[in-house]
Amino acid sequence: MNRAEKRQTLIGSATLGAAALIAAAMAGLPRETPPAPVAPGRDWAAFGGVGEQHYSPLAQIDRATVGRLGLLWSLDLDDGPNAASAPLAVNGILYFATGYSVIHAVDARTGKQLWRYDPQAPERAGQKMRAAWGIRGIAYAHGRIITGTIDGRLIAIDAATGEPAWSVQTLPKGDASYITGPPWVAGDKVLIGFGGGDFGPVRGYVTAYDLATGRKAWRFYTVPGDPAKGPDGEVSDPIMAKAAKTWTGQWWRYGGGGTVWHAMAYDPARRLVFIGTGNGTPWNRKIRSPQGGDNWFLCSIIALDSETGEYRWHYQVNPGETWDYNAAMDIELATLDIGGRPRDVILHAPKNGFFYVIDRETGKLISAEKFVPANWATRIDRATGRPVETRWARFPNGRAVALYPSPVGAHSAEAMAYSPRTRLVYTPAYEQGRVYVDAPDLADWRFTPGQVINNGIGTAPPDMVLPPGRSALLAWDPVAQRARWRLPQTGQRTGAVTATGGDLLFQGQATGMLTAFDAKDGRALWRFDTQNGAQAQPITYLVGGRQYVTVMASWRAIGPSGRTPEYDYYTTKRRILTFALDAKGRLPAPAPVTPFADDPSFRVDASLAEAGKGLFAAHCAICHGPAANSGGAAPDLRRAAAPLAAESFAAVVRDGALVPRGMPRFAEFDDRTREALRHYIRQQARVARAAGGSSATLTRIAQDARRLHADQ
Ligand code: HEC
The missing domain is CATH 1.10.760.10 (Cytochrome c-like domain)
Structure with missing residues (x-):
């Protein structure tokens, strides 16, 4: 027994032994199974759901039948702290990640394990592990499951056998960068970004690899490097000279940031991939780029040719970002009737509290309105596409200023969903502020090595205490740019949303409830207590003509959920649960804290x-x-x-x-x-x-x- 196993025994947690898992894998699918083709109406084969909308057209479970939904099976998971990633379902098999990218394949009808693959990421991660916990999503294409790992690998695994097909190191070793986001499939390529921009000096990029071989196809840097060093030999080089004009001082010493740590989207008809970039490193622009500047391409959506990685356009939600107002949240693709004609658009609700509708062809702003209270800007100017910042927005002259939203974001990594039936966007929305003030040592500020947050923002004065944050499920009309309804929810954070053709929304919450809401008016029609905060994206899919709903329940936010008693790492189960009509399963009573x-x-x-x-x-x-x-x-x-x-x-x-x-x-x-x-x-x-x-x-x-x- 190694120490970890001893420790596991000590805390009484049980995991499936490796031998049992290999046996299960052998007894599972025949090795000759050809890759299952994805059927859009049947499967949930991508992090973004069908058509990058977190939507499924399935309608067997609808407003009339949802009352008959029940638990079919559940599986306890204990590969470490995190079982909060979005599962995938392809041809009756569920694939999901637990812990640090431990991948599982399970028969969706029975919950029987088919295989399990552990890339042993923590052992290789070093200090990369300090700021992040495991993966939020995985990808599927052509019979392969693809996952990133915290130590910076991208691994393709044979979906039938669980054997690794290829593995590439996509991040440098030993620095602050790490992967927690899902890879994105675009044609015959798979793209991966990374995070770490709060933690240490990192320079953002996205890399595309050939799906079949894992060979690197292209890399796009999201911020310019040291101009003295010249081009990197990457596709971003031609645009980087232009981008460098929007930076001042010696930004490259700080890495610059702009990491693509979460969302992308793929538009096959245009052969475009859209990537969402994060904050500057450090957050405070006065340190990173002291004479100002827009700092391309922080907090932007960038459109790239998916084949070549060439730059097409970008839209920056926060020019000169200084607040951690990421644009790494969902990039949803929809066609909306605007001004009497259909327009292909991007729907985007980044951290900064404005809901954006952007033209997918040109990257031009169509409209933007506040979806939660925000006091850093009064509005977004439609002609220029730029925010009109308030005079206190950049906490001038050493002043401490309470700004809304906070770096948690008005919307974060919890998915929002768009229903083409109701033409509404459903988003987990957060109302929370933060006191911003410059770090005291602005002029000679340095990263503190190994410290989790290194942002150049100071501590709030003790007399400036803001009320705790609030969460809600918001139904937003993207054409009218206004709320249709708003449901306050328990806790400061809530779960990801899935919309369906049955006019239902499935959403887990901090309270542990998985709820089905009426997509039209937000009425709760059905709920189930999963006994653990269900933040991850629920999915829905068909197996043998029957519709299933699956969710992973494992609270993963920083700090308490608000449930009483609070979830306990030792005794609260982390689980995957699957539901179907007329199933009658029950969970055992929760163990005491x-x-x-x-x-x-x-x-x-x-x-x-x-x-x-x-x-x-x-x-x-x-x-x-x-x-x-x-x-x-x-x-x-x-x-x-x-x-x-x-x-x-x-x-x-x-x-x-x-x-x-x-x-x-x-x-x-x-x-x-x-x-x-x-x-x-x-x-x-x-x-x-x-x-x-x-x-x-x-x-x-x-x-x-x-x-x-x-x-x-
Ligand atoms: C990236 C997340 C992360 C960070 C940062 C982190 N821990 Fe932990 N820690 C964990 C997890 C997860 C476990 C439980 C591991 C297990 O399953 O046994 C743990 C377990 C522990 C335990 C063992 C508790 C027991 O069961 O008796 C101690 C002690 C501990 N951590 C101390 C610390 C201290 C002190 C720090 C800061 C210096 C720290 N941790 C930072 C994730 C973290």
């Missing part, structure tokens, strides 16, 4: 704990939750065993005992740094216990902690 741990003999040193607070916020909170209050995406360390003893804590944090399970290694921390973190965790556990935590299984936890230590 692990109590807050304490060692009564531990004396908290207040000043150590205070130092630990800052360290925790900088390095741990992104997974373990703000103020050590986790929503279940990673363990709630106030309930955890390892922090009870310095040795077991060191085994995990310093030596990387849980790296294969998704807990990064922090080898650079000295003994005192780790003690500061431990004192902070103990202090927070005491605070939580005093507020009502139970001590029932405290003895067991303390014993487990000693065992873990003895096992190292």
Whole structure:
């Protein structure tokens, strides 16, 4: 047994053994099976659904029949922290990723595992693991499943056997870049971007590979490099000289950012691929490009020739971006009747709070209106396509300014859906602000190596506290540019939306409910408690003439979901669930939440704990939750065993005992740094216990902690 396996046994989690999985794979599909052709009305074969709309035309489950929908089967998943990616369904087989790109193939009718492929990404990821957790989506084409990995590989896997067909390293090793987004298929190419622009100096690009062989076809850089170094020999070179004129100072020292970390879209008729770019690195333009400038192609949609990667046009939602207002959200393709004629458009609701309708042919703005409160700009000028910023938008002269939306975004990676039947867009919408202020050391600002967020934004003054964020499901009319209806939802974040030909919307929520809403008026027609926050995209597809709905339930946001009791990494199941009409399955009752741990003999040193607070916020909170209050995406360390003893804590944090399970290694921390973190965790556990935590299984936890230590 390796350490991770020991640890798994310790926390009582069960995974399917490798031998059993190989046997299941052998017993599965015959190796000679030809690649299944994708049938658009039957399958859900791409992250964007049918036609890049997160829509399925299937209508067997509709407003009249949805009341008969029930659980067909569910499968518990424990490959680490994350089971929140969008599944695919092709010819009766479900493909999905758990943990760090562990790919599963499952018979959609029964939930029986056919194969499982583990690319062992955490072991290779190093510090790339610190800022991100596993993959949000995968791709399918010509009998292959394609996935990115956190360590920067793109891997094609035979969909029939689970054997890898090819693997390429698409990112440099050792820097801040990582892959969490889905690959995108465009003709005979597969495209992959990456993230990491909040974390360290990275320069964004998208690379296209030949689907059959994995050979690199082209690479497009999204921001210019150091002009002194000359062209990179990539297709972006001709446009890069022009782009460089929109930057000032020595931006290349910071990488520049503009990563394509999430959405793309493919328009086969035009042979165009649209890529959505992220924020600048660092966020604060005063550091990155001190004399101003639009900073092409940050926060933009860029149209590229899918065959050659050549630039066609771009539309920048935030010229001179400084707020983390990404344009990496869904790029949906639709044909709308505008001004009495059909227009092929892009529908886009980026983080900045405006809903954009853009001409797909030219990249020109058709219209843009606010879909949530936003105070950084008053409007988008239709003639120029540029925002009219408010005077406080760029937090001038060292002022701290409360701006809406926050970097979480008015809309984030949770998919929105467009129904060509109702002609409405359904989007998870967030209302949340953030205090923006310059980092104190603006003139000689540097990245702090290994720190998760490196953005050049300072800390809010203590008297500027904004209300907690709110979430809603919003039905938006993209032609009239106004809301049709708006359903407030529980929690600061909610789930991705799928629209269907049965005029239903399927959406999971922070509360763990998977709900079917009436697409016309938002009435909830059916719901099921998955017992875990279902943020990932639900999908729907046909097998043998019967319509199924599948969702992965695994809360993955930073911090609590808002459900009571909160999800517990140890006892709340991460699952995939499949539903069909007249199925009657039930889930077992949820296990109780692990109590807050304490060692009564531990004396908290207040000043150590205070130092630990800052360290925790900088390095741990992104997974373990703000103020050590986790929503279940990673363990709630106030309930955890390892922090009870310095040795077991060191085994995990310093030596990387849980790296294969998704807990990064922090080898650079000295003994005192780790003690500061431990004192902070103990202090927070005491605070939580005093507020009502139970001590029932405290003895067991303390014993487990000693065992873990003895096992190292
Ligand atoms: C990228 C996400 C991520 C970050 C960042 C992260 N952790 Fe973890 N951590 C995890 C996950 C996931 C696990 C659970 C692994 C498993 O399944 O056993 C974990 C487990 C642990 C455990 C073991 C808990 C137990 O079961 O007793 C400790 C201790 C821990 N982390 C401490 C830290 C500290 C301290 C930091 C910051 C310096 C940190 N982690 C940063 C994801 C993270």
